[in-house]
Amino acid sequence: MIDIPKTYDPKEAEASHYERWEKRGYFTPEINHDPNAPVYTIVIPPPNVTGSLHMGHALQHTMMDVLTRWKRMAGWRALWLPGMDHAGISTQLMVTRQLKKEGLTRHDLGREKFVERVWVWKEEYGGQILNQLRREGASVDWSRFRFTMDESMSRAVRDAFVRLYGEGMIYRGNRIVNWCPNDQTVLSDLEVLREPQKGRLYYLRYPFKHGGGSITVATTRPETMLGDTAVMVHPDDERYRRVVGKTLILPLVNREIPVVADDFVESEFGTGAVKVTPAHDPNDYEAGLRHNLEQISVIDKFGRMTEAAGADFVGLERYKARDLVVEKFEALGLLEKVDDYENAISKCERCKTVLEPLISMQWFCRMDQLRDAALAKLRTDHKPKFVPEVPYEKVYSDWLENLRDWTISRQLWWGHQIPAWYTNDGQVIVARSRAEAEKKAGTNELTQDEDVLDTWFSSALWPFSTLGWPDETDDLETFYPSSVLITARDIIFLWVSRMVMTGLKFRGREPFADVYVTGTVLDKHGQRMSKTKGNGVDPLDVFDKYGVDATRLTLASVGSTDTRWSEKQVESYRNFANKIWNAARFCLLNAEGVSEAGAIATGLSNAFDDKNNLPLHDRWIRSRLNKTAREVNAQLEQYEFHGVVQTLYHFFWDDFCDWYIELSKSMVTAEADSDERRIARALLITILEQSLRLLHPFMPYLTEELWQRLPVNHSDLLHPSYAGAEPSIMLAAYPQGDASLIDEAAETEMQAVIDLISRVRNIRSEMNIKPGDRIQVMIAAKSALQTVFAASVDQIARLTRAEVSIDGNAQMPKAAARAVLSGGAEVAVPLEGLIDFAQERARLAREKEKLQKEAEKLQAQLGNADFVSRAPVEKVSELRARVEDIAQRASALDDMLEALS
RNA sequence: GCCCGCUUGGCUCAGCGGUAGAGCACUCGCUUCACACGCGAGGGGUCAGUAGUUCGAAUCUACUAGCGGGCACCA
Numbered sequence: 001m002i003d004i005p006k007t008y009d010p011k012e013a014e015a016s017h018y019e020r021w022e023k024r025g026y027f028t029p030e031i032n033h034d035p036n037a038p039v040y041t042i043v044i045p046p047p048n049v050t051g052s053l054h055m056g057h058a059l060q061h062t063m064m065d066v067l068t069r070w071k072r073m074a075g076w077r078a079l080w081l082p083g084m085d086h087a088g089i090s091t092q093l094m095v096t097r098q099l100k101k102e103g104l105t106r107h108d109l110g111r112e113k114f115v116e117r118v119w120v121w122k123e124e125y126g127g128q129i130l131n132q133l134r135r136e137g138a139s140v141d142w143s144r145f146r147f148t149m150d151e152s153m154s155r156a157v158r159d160a161f162v163r164l165y166g167e168g169m170i171y172r173g174n175r176i177v178n179w180c181p182n183d184q185t186v187l188s189d190l191e192v193l194r195e196p197q198k199g200r201l202y203y204l205r206y207p208f209k210h211g212g213g214s215i216t217v218a219t220t221r222p223e224t225m226l227g228d229t230a231v232m233v234h235p236d237d238e239r240y241r242r243v244v245g246k247t248l249i250l251p252l253v254n255r256e257i258p259v260v261a262d263d264f265v266e267s268e269f270g271t272g273a274v275k276v277t278p279a280h281d282p283n284d285y286e287a288g289l290r291h292n293l294e295q296i297s298v299i300d301k302f303g304r305m306t307e308a309a310g311a312d313f314v315g316l317e318r319y320k321a322r323d324l325v326v327e328k329f330e331a332l333g334l335l336e337k338v339d340d341y342e343n344a345i346s347k348c349e350r351c352k353t354v355l356e357p358l359i360s361m362q363w364f365c366r367m368d369q370l371r372d373a374a375l376a377k378l379r380t381d382h383k384p385k386f387v388p389e390v391p392y393e394k395v396y397s398d399w400l401e402n403l404r405d406w407t408i409s410r411q412l413w414w415g416h417q418i419p420a421w422y423t424n425d426g427q428v429i430v431a432r433s434r435a436e437a438e439k440k441a442g443t444n445e446l447t448q449d450e451d452v453l454d455t456w457f458s459s460a461l462w463p464f465s466t467l468g469w470p471d472e473t474d475d476l477e478t479f480y481p482s483s484v485l486i487t488a489r490d491i492i493f494l495w496v497s498r499m500v501m502t503g504l505k506f507r508g509r510e511p512f513a514d515v516y517v518t519g520t521v522l523d524k525h526g527q528r529m530s531k532t533k534g535n536g537v538d539p540l541d542v543f544d545k546y547g548v549d550a551t552r553l554t555l556a557s558v559g560s561t562d563t564r565w566s567e568k569q570v571e572s573y574r575n576f577a578n579k580i581w582n583a584a585r586f587c588l589l590n591a592e593g594v595s596e597a598g599a600i601a602t603g604l605s606n607a608f609d610d611k612n613n614l615p616l617h618d619r620w621i622r623s624r625l626n627k628t629a630r631e632v633n634a635q636l637e638q639y640e641f642h643g644v645v646q647t648l649y650h651f652f653w654d655d656f657c658d659w660y661i662e663l664s665k666s667m668v669t670a671e672a673d674s675d676e677r678r679i680a681r682a683l684l685i686t687i688l689e690q691s692l693r694l695l696h697p698f699m700p701y702l703t704e705e706l707w708q709r710l711p712v713n714h715s716d717l718l719h720p721s722y723a724g725a726e727p728s729i730m731l732a733a734y735p736q737g738d739a740s741l742i743d744e745a746a747e748t749e750m751q752a753v754i755d756l757i758s759r760v761r762n763i764r765s766e767m768n769i770k771p772g773d774r775i776q777v778m779i780a781a782k783s784a785l786q787t788v789f790a791a792s793v794d795q796i797a798r799l800t801r802a803e804v805s806i807d808g809n810a811q812m813p814k815a816a817a818r819a820v821l822s823g824g825a826e827v828a829v830p831l832e833g834l835i836d837f838a839q840e841r842a843r844l845a846r847e848k849e850k851l852q853k854e855a856e857k858l859q860a861q862l863g864n865a866d867f868v869s870r871a872p873v874e875k876v877s878e879l880r881a882r883v884e885d886i887a888q889r890a891s892a893l894d895d896m897l898e899a900l901s
Numbered sequence: 902g903c904c905c906g907c908u909u910g911g912c913u914c915a916g917c918g919g920u921a922g923a924g925c926a927c928u929c930g931c932u933u934c935a936c937a938c939g940c941g942a943g944g945g946g947u948c949a950g951u952a953g954u955u956c957g958a959a960u961c962u963a964c965u966a967g968c969g970g971g972c973a974c975c976a
Contacts, residue, residue, distance in 0.1 A: 006936065194973095201976085219976060232976095266975050274976050283974045343975085391905050395971070398904075402972080489971090524913090526969080557914085561906095562969085566913050568925050575938040586935030642915065646923070661935080669934075758942090764930095765942040771931050801933080854920075861919095866956040875919065875957090882920075 004588060008581035010547030013705035018134055026730055028141045029079045029479075032072075034721040039079075040071035041482035043463050043512075044140065045491065046083040046148065049122055050090045053132035055521040055529060055555075055565070058539040060486050062555045062698075063518065063641060065138050067484065069697035070636050072139070073734035075721040079479050081466055082140035084127055086149040088415040088455040089183055089350055095121050095414075111413050118414050132540065137548055137700045139730065144475075146466045148458040149416070156465035157458045158419045158432050160506065165420075165430040169366045170408070172420075172428065176278075176285040177360050177407055178346060181303035182353035185411040186362050188454060189404065190494050192355060194344045201341035202326060203271065205334040206231060209247040209256060215240070216336050218270030220343060221280075222329070223321040226253055226309040227298035230276040232287060235261035237272050251334050252325065253310055260291045279359050295359055303356055318356070363409035363418060363451065370501035371403045377500070383510045384485070384500060387639050388560050392492065392517050399493050408454045415452030422447050460498035463511035470506075480507060484514040484639075492517070516639050519561045526564055537565055549699035550574040556698055559642035576649060577702050580695070583657050584706045587681075587688050590668050594681045594711050616792055617663040618683055619743050620750035624655045625687055629737030632694055645698065652691055659754065660687065663795045685710060689717070690735050697734075704729045749788045752823060753796065756789065759819040760800040763829050766843060767817050777802040780810050781825035789825070802829075818844070818896045820889040841900050848893045855886045 025031050029039075042064050047057060064080055072078035095118050096106055106114045133140065146153060164170040178187045202222045207214040215231055228250055233240035244261045264287060265274050278288025279295040288295060298309040305313040305321045312328075313321050329335040346355040377383050378397055386392040409418060421429045421437040424445055431437035438444045461469070463485075467476040481503065487496060496515055503511035521537075523529050529536040542551045550573040557569075614622075628651040635644040667680035689710055696703040707729040708714075714727035722731035760777055769775060777800055779789055789796065790806050797804045812818060815835050816828040858879055861867055868876055 004935090007938070008936095217976080221976085264974075269975050276976090281974090281976075283976075286974080344973095391971085394905075398972075559915095561914085564913060566925080569913070571938075572924050575936095578938045579936065582936035582939085584935085589935070646915070650923085657935085658940090665934095761941060762943085768930080771933065771941080857920080861957075864956060868956080870956040871919080879920090 004585045006582070006585070008547075008578045008702065010549060010577070010701060013701040014135070014137075014543075014548055017701055017704045018137060021139070021728060021730060022134075022142065024726055024728070026725075026728060027080070027139045028143055029077045031725065031731070032075070032077045032721045033723075034075065034077075037075055037077040037721055039478055039483075040068070040076040041079045041081070041479040042068055042484060042486065043081045043466060043482050044083055045485070045487050045495065046085040046146075046459065046462060047129045048087040048090060049084050049126040049147070050087050050094055052128045053136075053539050055537060055539055056488050056518075057129065057132075058136060058551065059518050059521060059555045059558055060488065061133065061136050061138050062552045063516065063639075064486050065136070065552075065700075066556060066641070066697040067486075067636065068139055069700065069730060070734060071483075072730065073693065073696065073719060073732060074736070075719045075733070077478075077721075079144070080138070080140045081144050081146070081479075082130075082133065082138070082142065083146040083462070083466060084130065084148070085455055085459055086147065086415065088410055088412050088452060089185065091118060091122070091126070092412050092414040093183070093350070094125075106413065114413050135540070135543060135548065137552070139700075144466070148455070148462075152468070153458060153461075153465050154416055155432075156461050156469055157416045157453065159470040160457075160461055160502065161419050161453070162430055162432050163506075164365065169369065170363060170430075171366065172361065172363050174359060174361045175364070175407075176282050176357050177362055179301060179356045179358040179360065180348040180351065180353055181301060181356050182351045183348060184301065186360060186407055186409065187348065187355070188407045188456075190456075191349045193347045193349045193352070195347055196342055197345050198340065198342050199345075201270065201339045202329075203336035203338070204251075204275070204329055205336055206248040206250060206257075206275075207334075208243070209249050214334075215243065215248060215259065215273045216271045217273045217275040219275055220341060221322065222325040223305070223313075223318055224277040224280045224298065225250065225275055225325060226305070226313060226321075227277045227279050227296040228257055228275045229255075229278060229288065229293040229296060230257050230291060231259050232262045232265050232274045232276055232291075233259060233272060234265040234267045235263055237265070237267045239267075239272060251332060252312075252328055260293075262287055262290065280357050282357055285357070285359070297359060299356055299358070301356075301358060301360075362407050363420075363449075363453075365406040365408050365457075367403045367405055367501075370505055371400050373504045374497065374500045375400050377504060377510055381510075384496075384512055384515045387514055387516045392489065392515070395489075396492055396497060400497060406454075408457050409449075409451040410454055411450075412452050415455060416458060418449040418451050418453060420449040422449070456494055456498060459495055460502045461506075463499055463503060464507055480511070481509050482512045484516055485512040486516045486518060488520065489517045514639075517560060519558050519563055521555070521558060522562055522564050524564050524566065529565075542567075542570060546570045546574040547577060547701075549702045550577050552700075553577075553645055553698055556641045557645040559640070576653065577699065579653055579657060580692075580699075580702060581706070583652070583661060584688060584692075584709070586661060587685050588709060588711075590681055591685060591711050592681075593673050593678045594685060614683075616746060616749055616753070616788065617660060617795065619746035621655065621660040621687055622741050623743040623746050624651060625690055625735075626737040626739070626741040628655075629690070629694060629735040630739065630742075631737075633734075633736055636697075648695055648698070652695070656687060656691060659750075660684075662799055663792075666794055666798055685712065693717075693729060693732050693735055696729050696732075700730065707732070752785055752788055752821070752825070753792045755821055756825070756827060757796060757799045759821060759827055760796075760802065760829065763817045763819060763827075764800070767829070767831060767834070767840075769831075769834075771801070773801075775800075775802045776830045777804045778810055778812060778816075778828045778830065779804065779806045779825065780808055780812065780828075781806070781821075782823070783808065785821075785823055785825050812896075812899075814899050819847075820892040820896075822885050822889070824888065826892055837900055841897060844893055844897055844900075848890060848897070851886050851890050851893070855883060855890070858883050858886070 068078050068080040099106060161170060178192050180187055199220050201218050201220055203216050203218050204225060205214045205216050217231055231248060243259050246259050247256050250257050276284045276287050278284050278293050279297040280299060296308050298306055299318055300306050303318045305316045307314050348355055419431060423441050423443060429437045429441045431440055437446055463482055464476060464480050467479055469476055499511045523535040527535060550570055553573040554570045628647060631647050632644050664680050664684055667677055668684055670677045689712055692703040692707050717732045718725060718727060719731060719733040725731050781789055786806060786808055793804050812828040813830045815832045816830045817835060817840055818828045820826055862879055
């Protein structure tokens, strides 16, 4: 007797299989030796080198792995390409913090030494998430792993930069940008966090140069007034029409500034007059360009006032300067009032520092052409296809339509240094290497641009740079474009859209056919999980407690809608894993004789496939299995993760465990060996084996663990593309479901048996019959049903714990609990001396009432002439059949009630 | 301000034009020879509201309310 524990312990399976899979090369597409195999590719959204696994990752990884394993088993040349990104700012901050502990700054080390330190840090602490990816069971091809700072990736970045620059799509310019005074770098619009904050609205009075009087402007940032170069009013604003063109004296600095008219101004807001600081506000910057205003920078990159702010202010921190400006205005009697005011302010996404809009020399990428190409692709070819399409397609296209140029330079040391060099006389040379630049410039006296590129610039090239681009490699030819991108919705702009644009630009094709946007796992209160709130659930803890497979099932069923995290849910899938374990345990404990019967997978599956005289329950489960397989494949095709989990759960637990195992038990557990027993056992294992294959993409560890133990010819079960490989369920053929084995008649007949058994059990329960007590069950059925019941009489007897007699003409005893079934069958449980007539009458009456309600509803519908004439004929006849059945059952109930009175 | 999503049994969620579903929780009964992380039997919902479209609406349309999210140059 084989020794199998009663409870599944995931730890053991999780510890052993991954390494074996990886070592044998099962994760690489090369394992597939069919040259004509269709190709399936997913590139991982490269996690951050500083990061560790969170629920969002686990969710995405589960879905990617499910799809990859599914396609791989189906014989596709499947590649899931892993990688990691260098996360410029975050990583630089990590190392800077480390240096600080040693009392050093990065400037003490210098750029070169600092970058060396980052690499050391990366080797030691970076990429924790990669081991976590292994733990999840992710079947990624480690041989193709890429890091965005690898030389091959860097080369792609330089190449893309040079090409875009050559076409005028990358330029350098002095523009207003989002500056983080803490991180000392510029940020793109997407890295800006807009947060509402309580502040004040200050009303400042600016006197006219001539004729007395003043204009009052409202501002949330009084300190910027030091850099004001105009005041704007709306051209249609009657209050100010006469003063347009007049000159104001800017208090504190005594600069003469004009009043200009601009229809950007909202007359209703504040006083209807706006101070204009072109150097410190994006809107004012634009206005300044329109009116040709001077740009006076009064705040520096550290957030301190510059010399241009005047002697009283120079060197002051911006908020101190604000207080001083207000104080001075008040002293001058020019502060009209101060209101409390809440508005949205821009903060650094990472360090939450309030950003300072500054005019600064940066590199930008023009977006108009790239954007137009992406939009055209969406409109003409509907690529990429978003799932769910609503709302993401619109979110994506709306964003593209309003896209502005992308600030791609960053004032960091960790990242891809911009491939631009300057000659001593200020000429700019953009080249793939220093040597190339020197050649172009005709001198070796060049200085490379100090800045690095936005991390997302390299990420934008990910779907093809990882495959070898800019070289035309085999991988690029084979695996681009990828099949689907799976990601969270907050990354649609940052990454998805940019990949589409660069993919179209450099490859002429969209980088992925589909984009599946996952839902978000929220905490139990419906809040987003976040580090700062401390409400996150660590997937690794969940793995430890419930097992990886159960966690994967939970996450897969999240699908594309936001879901609150519920440990109860994981627990239920842990229980499901245990159920699978025990079902397999039962099969294995009753497998004796199976091996001798020959290779189940071949010999017996032929027996199974033959439309021979298999018992009803065998034909039924075969039908259910094939139907399930077809549905599972169809649902996976549509990314219906939630649905597919339900389908599998229901099939395995309800159909296979609750019914099939129970129905086949008498044969399977028969004392003596016989052909019948061998066949029953083999069929049981065949169903189990195929179920495990269906479940494998979701529950890789458990299914492999069990599959390896089955007494089957494993090699024969491999997909032909993997023939000859050391057997693993991950290379076994994914059941597609054979439509010819779907047997509706068997399903209908089996349903009648199931209903019958359920009714008798119901009687047992309601009549308080002890589980151990044997009862009599008398069945009277019409001929068709009678044959069905007669063929299954042993099973009915076993599952109702009764002596069963079937006789179409039987006289039902009076002292019996009775029930009516659909299709013209009655069942009676004689309870001589035990039955409480009043109670039984009440039970039957309740049932009759239910039937009557249903009948009324149906009759009302059938009584509607419009329904009968307009609804499809099948619908009408279906209802009629139901009414008839109900009438029959009701009249049978009447007879029973009469017999009891 | 504009756009979008959600609102289904106590809880978490499916279903998205033809008899209201699951898991958990709940009630009752079970050491039935795979499994108490289990087995069997139950109770529980006018599918947020209103008005439409339709023979028929949880499912389509419009509006309303509550919740959540995205975008935006109101200083």
